[in-house]
Amino acid sequence: MSENKSLYEHLKAQCLDDWKAYIQHDFVRQLGQGTLKKECFQHYLKQDYLFLIQFSRAWGLAVFKSEDLTSMRYAQAGLNAMLDTEIGLHVEYCNDWGISEQQLQALPEASATVAYTRYVMDAGFAGDLLDLHVALAPCIIGYAEIAQWLAEQPDTVRDSNPYNAWIEMYLSDEYQQAARTERELLDTLGQDLPPARLAALEKRFRTATRMEVSFWQMGLDLAD
Numbered sequence: 001m002s003e004n005k006s007l008y009e010h011l012k013a014q015c016l017d018d019w020k021a022y023i024q025h026d027f028v029r030q031l032g033q034g035t036l037k038k039e040c041f042q043h044y045l046k047q048d049y050l051f052l053i054q055f056s057r058a059w060g061l062a063v064f065k066s067e068d069l070t071s072m073r074y075a076q077a078g079l080n081a082m083l084d085t086e087i088g089l090h091v092e093y094c095n096d097w098g099i100s101e102q103q104l105q106a107l108p109e110a111s112a113t114v115a116y117t118r119y120v121m122d123a124g125f126a127g128d129l130l131d132l133h134v135a136l137a138p139c140i141i142g143y144a145e146i147a148q149w150l151a152e153q154p155d156t157v158r159d160s161n162p163y164n165a166w167i168e169m170y171l172s173d174e175y176q177q178a179a180r181t182e183r184e185l186l187d188t189l190g191q192d193l194p195p196a197r198l199a200a201l202e203k204r205f206r207t208a209t210r211m212e213v214s215f216w217q218m219g220l221d222l223a224d
């Protein structure tokens, strides 16, 4: 790893093609331009509800995998934020899009949802806290970058875009700060790694990134 790069920057740089395919996915572009089909967004929102539930379990796993109180409290805060705030907001947002809580509770998981969330969990089960965070990083930090990328694109529509609230949520100070904190945690946990360990983490990060690409594609294809 080059000396002046943080672990996060390094992980991203080594899979830049996959990273771009994730951040600049057609789903994201269409969402930014306001041209995304409503059915695709609704399908994505439904699966994202199931994703967020598994994501909460992953934060629970991070509590379990922590070896000091600071990491444990950070994971606890992540879990609390999901259960006390994020999932509730998501349910409300789904409701605005015509998806009831009953509907959400009855949903089957799409293959892309199962693949991604269980991959993250396996990284945590089989590995340590850093493995888990490297698998979680593309979700947490990636969405912050997607919102920023969208805000910078000249063809992104804001005020009259039905998807603007989604962009705003991930552009919010709160979310951007959460992404920065996750980045700092990775950089702290990831200091002075032996080459073989770094190579294993590179693979994990790349796989998780490709899983995010598949998640967008699942939305576009209405795939189950």
Ligand SMILES: Cc1ncc(CO)c(N)n1
Pocket: 048, 051, 138, 139, 140, 143, 212, 215
């Ligand atoms: C699939 C997916 N990745 C990342 C996020 C951001 O939390 C999300 N809500 N859904």
